[in-house]
Amino acid sequence: TLSLHDALPIWLSHPIRSGEHSQTGFALGLVLDWARQTGDDALAAELEAEVRRLHAGDRDCALHLEPSGHDFVSPCLGAADLVRRVLPPAELAGWLARALPQIPTSGTPEALAGWLPVAGATDRTDGKLVHLDGLSLSRAWMLDGIEHGLPPDDPRRAALRAAARRHAEAGLAAVSDEHYEGGHWLASFAVYLTTRRGRPEGR
DSSP, X not given: OOOHHHHTTOOOSSOOOOSSTTOHHHHHHHHHHHHHHTTOHHHHHHHHHHHHHHHTXXXXXXXXXXXXXXXXXXXXXXXXXXXXXXXXXXXXXXXXXXXXXXXXSSOOHHHHHHTSOOOOOSOTTSTTTTHHHHHXXXXXXXXXXXXXXXXXXXXXXHHHHHHHHHHHHHHHHTOOSSOHHHHXXXXXXXXXXXXXXXXXXXX
């Protein structure tokens, strides 16, 4: 059986930018959090190098094409939430300007919250359509992480915070045991959000 360290040289040539389980941004973010939490410095260092290799050149992510009909994680925000775990605040600010230039730097309260519309489930008895409730939760969690990875005076923080609040409200309202299709997994995403898993300390 291969250990994680044995498997590390077998890296993808490109990131997987899907809206479901195969997305590497979401998965590598969780693995990096684990490596740091458990003190596995060698694994964390190798992951950090891979994040830079896979995402350093990201630009103009097509956020306007999201979501697909059954996404539960955002390809664009998943990559950004992974990168913010690796880059220092000033470097992240420059990367984000290239990768997601759509984030507002000012505007009315509605503009600051509405630049990323919420896409809730239209049928919570459908196992695929209910993914969009999970998307609200994962977007809120990732937006919060990205905001707190930026410098304190970054003008995009207000828009990230406002969009995160709107998505959190929608996503948390959908967490229930009424239907198995969402009830068996949405709570795990709510825990990521409410515990602010992986958010940078002190920011």
